[in-house]
Amino acid sequence: MVIFADRVDAGRQLAERLRHLRDRDVVVLGLPRGGVPVAFQVAEALHAPLDVIVVRKLGVPYQPELAMGAIGEGGARVLDSEVLTLTGVTVEELRTVEQRERALLNERVAGLRMGRARVDLTGRTVVIVDDGIATGSTARVACDVARHLGAATVIMAAPVVPAETVGNLPGADEVVCVLAARQLVAVGNHYRDFSATSDEEVVVLLDAAARRMRNGRVVVDDLDRDVEIPVDGVLLEGHLRLPKGATGIVVFAHGSGSSRHSPRNQFVAEVLLRAGLGTLLLDLLTADEEPNRANVFDIELLASRLIAATAWLQHGPETSQCRIGYFGASTGAGAALWAAAEPGSDISAVVSRGGRPDLAGARLPIVQAPTLLIVGGADEVVLELNRQAQARLRCRSRLTVVDGATHLFEEPGTLAAAANLATDWFIRYLLPERGENGDDTTPAGRSR
Structure with a gap:
């Protein structure tokens, strides 16, 4: 069932569900790459600053698809103690994986931010936006990282999410969506245009959002x-x-x-x-x-x-x-x-x-x-x-x-x-x- 023309349309529809946040101290974070065009529309509607939240999974050394934790900016690290115990990963192995992923994360952030400082999340309401949630693994990690970076309230928002995720996403105080799908086969099925978002597009949108900022506040x-x-x-x-x-x-x-x-x-x-x-x-x-x-x-x-x-x-x-x-x-x-x-x-x-x-x-x-x-x-x-x-x-x-x-x-x-x-x-x-x-x-x- 297609209900969004593209990510811009999806962002505007999602923003309508979030308008009650307009008078709060809100920061909107987009998950690169596809979440940023959606987040841009949300931030614009809420008159809120826009930033990216970049996370990296820490995969078990001999089974990298299995996450033993994740990292974000500012030294943020979230570990899954159960996986670490079951797999027997040593402190040294964990350090090696984290150092590699941290280097990749820093490189990714530098390429997207182009010298802009990270928006401070301390004590603020943070809305994390993606273009859709499938398994929810990235969304959960992003919520945990935002909390680690000082967010007081974390809201996960996406145009389309699985119905079972609404009200049941660890790390999020609230999940907001336009469509709660009972059977979500693929996020892209709900978009007429789901073409890939490039790093260049992300940078331009972040630049545009930064132009609206003055002394840490959005000026329209x-x-x-x-x-x-x-x-x-x-x-x-x-x-x-x-x-x-x-x-x-x-x-x-x-x-x-x-x-x-x-x-x-x-x-x-x-x-x-x-x-x-x-x-x-x-x-x-x-x-x-x-x-x-x-x-x-x-x-x-x-x-x-x-x-x-x-x-x-x-x-x-x-x-x-x-x-x-x-x-x-x-x-x-x-x-x-x-x-x-x-x-x-x-x-x-x-x-x-x-x-x-x-x-x-x-x-x-x-x-x-x-x-x-x-x-x-x-x-x-x-x-x-x-x-x-x-x-x-x-x-x-x-x-x-x-x-x-x-x-x-x-x-x-x-x-x-x-x-x-x-x-x-x-x-x-x-x-x-x-x-x-x-x-x-x-x-x-x-x-x-």
């Missing part, structure tokens, strides 16, 4: 809200975020089968926000329109909606002075370029990621906004379509190939590479005080 002074944009008798749903002092906004034109909740587009948006750019994640079709595949490929319809959303931003009190760029993926790239070619368009830059710029057709030669085409090196058909489309562009343009990436940029590091390329391009043309307006040529060569 940026514009961050759901919006509805009226267009031709329908309401388009979106989410607008504008960092304080931002002078540029990137509007996302999602591809077929995607939405404003897309983990990939949300990841790119977080990278842009970290650079001081605003973002508008926008659904160009309503929930009733999306099932009709003809609408998904109606580039003129999608572009008209994008143009209307742009006008809405240009007349908004907080956004009217901002330069606007488009980020298009898949069919959304065709719509973005079509809209950018509209007479009188005031679009400052366009970026296409794994896009179909060819779908803008005869409008390509009249696009004036500087355009970056990012394509995966393993996405050969789309790469050729991008080369042909770029040959028709007369504006400043660049075609950049990310080696090893397929159409959705799911390979490790490839989405982060695309996000960084897009950020550099938008900084250059939306924040000219920070960028360098050097020339790009058309057609451009292959860059990496």
Whole structure:
């Protein structure tokens, strides 16, 4: 039974079950990797700091799948005295295993925190979040480690958990979930999109959460809200975020089968926000329109909606002075370029990621906004379509190939590479005080 679109959707649903904690001294801890996107949504809803909780199992030397204990940060160690007694593991053997696992734990933490200090848990309510609980072994260890690090109350939260785990998880004062499954075969069965979360995504989310912290407390002074944009008798749903002092906004034109909740587009948006750019994640079709595949490929319809959303931003009190760029993926790239070619368009830059710029057709030669085409090196058909489309562009343009990436940029590091390329391009043309307006040529060569 699928009940979550993806981890972002799951996190928002889980946050609703935890809203009663909003006025308490709460810290949200995500279990890497998949638990962090869920935890990010929970922390945002609770206005709470976000951190990771990294644990390592201590396996019996001659039977490593059998846990004799676990370790966490700050010297936290939890031992299973029964297993130690039954197996006869010596003090020296335990020390050897712990030293090895401690080194791996420290390396993992350093890679995720990137120099950020661990959030102090002393005397606080700690909500540990994962994307689902199967056996519960990791959840139990995480709860024990959080308690060892000073947590006064430990709540384990996950979108889906086995029914028998609710009210019966050692180490947790409470278990909160959206779905208590009587027969939990696999956590991923309850998600439409359960694609792997990368370390890069975790780092970006932790960075985004850290930006909201000031003097140890969460400060919400940026514009961050759901919006509805009226267009031709329908309401388009979106989410607008504008960092304080931002002078540029990137509007996302999602591809077929995607939405404003897309983990990939949300990841790119977080990278842009970290650079001081605003973002508008926008659904160009309503929930009733999306099932009709003809609408998904109606580039003129999608572009008209994008143009209307742009006008809405240009007349908004907080956004009217901002330069606007488009980020298009898949069919959304065709719509973005079509809209950018509209007479009188005031679009400052366009970026296409794994896009179909060819779908803008005869409008390509009249696009004036500087355009970056990012394509995966393993996405050969789309790469050729991008080369042909770029040959028709007369504006400043660049075609950049990310080696090893397929159409959705799911390979490790490839989405982060695309996000960084897009950020550099938008900084250059939306924040000219920070960028360098050097020339790009058309057609451009292959860059990496």
